[in-house]
Amino acid sequence: MRSSLGRYALWIGLAILFAALPHIFTSGTSLTKMSLMGIMIIFALSYNMLLGQTGMLSFGHAVYYGLAGFMVVHFINRASGGAWPVWLPFVPLIGGLTGLTFGIIFGWVSTTRAGTAFAMISLGLGELVAACSLILRGFFGGEEGITTNRTRLLRLFGYNFGPQVQVYYLIAAWCLICIAAMYAITRTPLGRMSNAVRENPERAQFVGYSTQMVRFLSFCLSGFFAGIAGALAAINFEIMNFLSVSAVQSGTVLLMTYIGGVGHFFGPILGAVLITWLQSSLSDLTGAWMLYFGLLFIFVIMFSPGGIAGWIMLHEPLARAGLLMRLLPAYLLIAVPVLIALAGIVGLIEFGHHYLVKGATDGTVVRVLGVALDTAGPWPWLISVGLLAAGLILGRRLWPVVTDAWNGASAELKRRISA
Amino acid sequence: MLELVIFSSLNGVLYGMLLFMLASGLTLIFSMMGVLNFAHASFYMLGAYFGFEISRRIGFWPGFVVAPLLVGAVGALVERYGLRQVHRHGHVAELLFTFGLAFVIEELVQMFWGKLPVDYRVPASLDFTAFTLFQTTYPAYRMFMLLVAVGMFVFLLAILTRTRVGLIIQAALTHPNTVAMLGHDVPRIFMMVFGVGSALAGLAGVIAGPALVTQPSMAALLGPILFVVVVVGGLGSLPGAFVASLLIGLIQTFAVAINLSLSDIFGSGGAAIFGDLWQATVAQLAPVIPYLLLVLILIFRPTGLMGTRET
Amino acid sequence: MSAVALSLKDIHKSFGNTPIIRGVSLDVPVGERHAIIGPNGAGKSTLFHLISGRFPVSAGRILLRGEDITGLPPYQINRRGLSRSFQVTNIFPRLSVFENLRCGVLWSLGYRYSFWRFVEGLRDARERTEEVMEQIGMTARRAIPAGVLTYAEQRALEIGITIAGGANVIMLDEPTAGMSRSETENAVELIRKVSQGRTLIMVEHDMSVVFGLADTISVLVYGQIIATGAPAAIRQNREVREAYLGQAEEH
Numbered sequence: 001m002r003s004s005l006g007r008y009a010l011w012i013g014l015a016i017l018f019a020a021l022p023h024i025f026t027s028g029t030s031l032t033k034m035s036l037m038g039i040m041i042i043f044a045l046s047y048n049m050l051l052g053q054t055g056m057l058s059f060g061h062a063v064y065y066g067l068a069g070f071m072v073v074h075f076i077n078r079a080s081g082g083a084w085p086v087w088l089p090f091v092p093l094i095g096g097l098t099g100l101t102f103g104i105i106f107g108w109v110s111t112t113r114a115g116t117a118f119a120m121i122s123l124g125l126g127e128l129v130a131a132c133s134l135i136l137r138g139f140f141g142g143e144e145g146i147t148t149n150r151t152r153l154l155r156l157f158g159y160n161f162g163p164q165v166q167v168y169y170l171i172a173a174w175c176l177i178c179i180a181a182m183y184a185i186t187r188t189p190l191g192r193m194s195n196a197v198r199e200n201p202e203r204a205q206f207v208g209y210s211t212q213m214v215r216f217l218s219f220c221l222s223g224f225f226a227g228i229a230g231a232l233a234a235i236n237f238e239i240m241n242f243l244s245v246s247a248v249q250s251g252t253v254l255l256m257t258y259i260g261g262v263g264h265f266f267g268p269i270l271g272a273v274l275i276t277w278l279q280s281s282l283s284d285l286t287g288a289w290m291l292y293f294g295l296l297f298i299f300v301i302m303f304s305p306g307g308i309a310g311w312i313m314l315h316e317p318l319a320r321a322g323l324l325m326r327l328l329p330a331y332l333l334i335a336v337p338v339l340i341a342l343a344g345i346v347g348l349i350e351f352g353h354h355y356l357v358k359g360a361t362d363g364t365v366v367r368v369l370g371v372a373l374d375t376a377g378p379w380p381w382l383i384s385v386g387l388l389a390a391g392l393i394l395g396r397r398l399w400p401v402v403t404d405a406w407n408g409a410s411a412e413l414k415r416r417i418s419a
Numbered sequence: 420m421l422e423l424v425i426f427s428s429l430n431g432v433l434y435g436m437l438l439f440m441l442a443s444g445l446t447l448i449f450s451m452m453g454v455l456n457f458a459h460a461s462f463y464m465l466g467a468y469f470g471f472e473i474s475r476r477i478g479f480w481p482g483f484v485v486a487p488l489l490v491g492a493v494g495a496l497v498e499r500y501g502l503r504q505v506h507r508h509g510h511v512a513e514l515l516f517t518f519g520l521a522f523v524i525e526e527l528v529q530m531f532w533g534k535l536p537v538d539y540r541v542p543a544s545l546d547f548t549a550f551t552l553f554q555t556t557y558p559a560y561r562m563f564m565l566l567v568a569v570g571m572f573v574f575l576l577a578i579l580t581r582t583r584v585g586l587i588i589q590a591a592l593t594h595p596n597t598v599a600m601l602g603h604d605v606p607r608i609f610m611m612v613f614g615v616g617s618a619l620a621g622l623a624g625v626i627a628g629p630a631l632v633t634q635p636s637m638a639a640l641l642g643p644i645l646f647v648v649v650v651v652g653g654l655g656s657l658p659g660a661f662v663a664s665l666l667i668g669l670i671q672t673f674a675v676a677i678n679l680s681l682s683d684i685f686g687s688g689g690a691a692i693f694g695d696l697w698q699a700t701v702a703q704l705a706p707v708i709p710y711l712l713l714v715l716i717l718i719f720r721p722t723g724l725m726g727t728r729e730t
Numbered sequence: 731m732s733a734v735a736l737s738l739k740d741i742h743k744s745f746g747n748t749p750i751i752r753g754v755s756l757d758v759p760v761g762e763r764h765a766i767i768g769p770n771g772a773g774k775s776t777l778f779h780l781i782s783g784r785f786p787v788s789a790g791r792i793l794l795r796g797e798d799i800t801g802l803p804p805y806q807i808n809r810r811g812l813s814r815s816f817q818v819t820n821i822f823p824r825l826s827v828f829e830n831l832r833c834g835v836l837w838s839l840g841y842r843y844s845f846w847r848f849v850e851g852l853r854d855a856r857e858r859t860e861e862v863m864e865q866i867g868m869t870a871r872r873a874i875p876a877g878v879l880t881y882a883e884q885r886a887l888e889i890g891i892t893i894a895g896g897a898n899v900i901m902l903d904e905p906t907a908g909m910s911r912s913e914t915e916n917a918v919e920l921i922r923k924v925s926q927g928r929t930l931i932m933v934e935h936d937m938s939v940v941f942g943l944a945d946t947i948s949v950l951v952y953g954q955i956i957a958t959g960a961p962a963a964i965r966q967n968r969e970v971r972e973a974y975l976g977q978a979e980e981h
Binding site (some may be wrong): 184185187188189190191192193195196199200202203204205206207208209210211213214217221 | 809847894
Binding site (some may be wrong): 055116 | 455501504505508510511512514515516518519520522523526527530531533639643646647650654699703704706707710711713714717718721
């Protein structure tokens with residue numbers, strides 16, 4: 001069975017990659033970033049079990065992530081110092097079970113409805129829990145949150161999980177398990193019927209399936225994996241606060257998943273990695289990071305609703321036929337105006353940010369590539385608008401080159417298939 | 420006690436009318452376009468900030484007129500160049516588009532006006548006491564807000580029942596999908612409805628800004644409540660939105676005024692089981708109540724109080 | 731007297747104050763091919779929706795092989811052995827032909843909502859799917875997403891999904907609507923083939939299809955059945971001719 005060998009090769013390759021990453025990116029900050037990526041991959045994939053697989057738009061997915069995180073913090077604090085015989089690597093299961101429990105409770109309430117009503121209930125439940133998180137101080141710790149110490153559980157093979165690299169491997173292992181498990185679920189009867197419910201809920205009813213039951217089970221499983229992500233977050237940060245159950249966290253996972261692409265299993269993985277990377281890299285560089293995030297999301301919705309994964313998979317048939325290289329010149333060509341326009345947008349945002357936010361305290365002068373520009377004067381603005389306009393005009397001129405290349409390659413592909 | 424009831428009722432009705440200024444636009448947009456506009460509260464926020472900016476430079480009254488128009492124009496542009504492109508990808512994409520828009524607007528507002536509340540003041544011409552009851556004063560500006568809200572309500576009612584456009588809108592409310600068949604220029608009607616809805620939200624923002632707090636989180640705070648209103652009232656039902664607005668307004672206002680907790684009523688016995696929940700006063704629980712109501716309504720009366728459609 | 735597969739007992743249905751179905755009683759024996767005809771707006775599709783559980787009845791009872799299925803949700807009715815197709819094509823557009831058919835197979839083989847076994851590993855499900863795919867003549871199109879099939883292919887797939895679960899009672903709602911002559915002939919052959927050994931109830935406008943396929947015909951006019959009988963008898967029935975066939979001939 002060559003194909004099954006190929007399938008295993010993919011997983012083994014992924015495992016090797018996860019194992020090797022800390023040796024390639026050795027710095028402390030990369031380790032922190034990669035740990036966070038692992039957590040977000042699980043979280044985004046669990047979200048996509050709802051949005052991408054079953055067609056349920058949730059605005060309150062952080063509830064299961066956050067509540068599990070809080071539960072795990074309390075659990076570790078209780079079990080500390082050998083009070084309970086547990087090892088840290090198994091603690092994420094507690095989070096999973098918490099997510100599952102709340103998934104069952106809230107899922108029972110919300111999956112009776114589909115579509116917009118489901119989205120609204122998920123929003124309502126999310127706000128409900130977020131509001132409670134500020135009232136129930138005993139469990140949520142108010143604005144400060146609740147801290148814990150992950151090293152105080154029993155040691156496993158001498159590891160106490162104090163160093164970040166040990167936590168990274170713990171997260172990586174769970175990440176691998178969860179990716180595999182969630183991928184496996186898409187290939188089971190429930191997974192396939194989830195797709196059917198997404199595609200046509202009415203028809204699914206007439207082949208013997210209760211759409212409500214399909215949604216409910218997907219919801220519970222999704223809560224379970226979100227709970228594991230939340231537990232890993234609690235272990236990683238050693239603190240949980242009200243933000244982790246908030247609408248902001250729910251919104252972040254939605255944006256992340258959608259940007260990555262909901263139509264393909266690996267889309268949310270791309271989204272989680274990319275957004276986490278951008279978040280940590282850009283938030284050091286610019287104060288307007290969230291604005292870029294929101295604009296990227298809107299851009300994807302308007303021009304590439306399949307997300308990054310959808311865009312990649314668009315090229316899959318061409319790549320198989322070895323026709324991808326034909327597109328390369330056109331893509332390189334169009335990259336020029338795109339980058340120019342992007343520079344214009346970045347200029348507008350950054351100069352604006354500098355002038356409006358930092359201007360009052362740090363002065364309005366900003367240095368770009370060694371040149372001092374006064375954001376109170378007209379030049380930075382003229383340059384930015386000029387770049388944006390030039391990029392757009394040039395892009396419009398060059399766009400036919402891309403469509404021609406695309407059509408040419410597609411026609412060639414069709415010719416080869418029919419031949 | 421009577422004092423509390425009277426003032427809470429007044430404030431509750433005021434808050435409810437304010438909610439209705441937003442909920443009516445949201446309902447119209449949803450009924451006609453099928454889009455639950457997540458960014459609706461963001462237009463309300465834009466109204467407040469535009470009003471603030473204009474009142475700071477020229478005066479309150481020019482802002483009162485111009486800011487809603489500006490917001491309406493922004494809304495129409497968003498519909499024309501954003502939403503219309505997304506329309507072909509379906510309702511989920513449209514909903515997500517407005518979600519992303521709300522996100523971006525909040526960030527932009529933070530960039531332009533900072534994260535802290537701005538000093539949007541009640542105009543001097545309205546800065547006096549309307550009346551005094553039981554030694555408690557009631558500001559004239561609040562009466563003005565009430566007046567504007569009621570005025571808008573009457574205006575909307577008149578448009579819906581007395582004009583041709585109103586008839587088209589009513590037809591769309593009861594029979595979605597029929598407007599196109601009647602041969603009207605649907606994209607233009609959509610743009611208009613979206614623009615007018617945004618302008619109404621902007622107007623609410625202009626008058627609410629000085630009374631409440633004008634800050635970047637005001638959209639995120641009000642937005643979810645707004646959804647509660649339209650869902651509780653029944654998606655697509657204007658009378659339902661009206662009733663639900665007043666209901667939520669009154670519940671919220673009264674809840675904040677009540678300093679009782681379960682432990683005050685039943686003794687402290689339950690605290691062992693329910694913990695902080697037992698000790699929390701109704702006032703503290705006030706933010707939770709609308710969402711509880713939303714969930715209960717959706718479970719037990721999926722069409723909302725006065726809606727006819729299941730969503 | 732053979733056993734009754736489906737039995738309608740004085741079914742009523744109103745939307746608001748408008749009665750659509752006004753007292754329909756009907757017994758369909760096991761193994762019969764039963765066609766329901768009638769002018770537009772007679773309530774044929776509504777009747778289908780009532781039987782299959784898509785709409786609740788206002789009054790009356792529906793029995794499937796003696797068991798009361800009135801008021802059950804569609805998936806419960808389907809599990810009891812009644813499967814239907816739709817007048818407007820109702821498939822899973824982004825799933826492949828194979829996947830579409832397998833969705834119709836899974837429940838009947840007892841795989842329910844399981845998420846602990848791979849669908850690819852289910853031999854019986856695969857074999858049954860292949861069998862149905864062969865029957866509707868779409869084996870060559872197995873990997874194509876259903877949404878991009880031709881109209882006639884989608885109609886065939888619609889029938890395939892309907893029969894895939896092996897239900898004893900099959901209901902087809904205008905299976906040949908919108909088809910060309912040759913496509914209709916193929917569809918008739920397909921229906922004849924797949925209804926072998928089952929009870930078939932269908933709504934159809936094309937009289938050649940009806941008279942070619944049906945053992946018994948019921949005529950529905952304004953929410954009531956005005957006649958039920960063998961094709962020859964229906965052709966002769968004066969009331970039917972006046973109410974319906976006469977109109978049809980004028981076209």
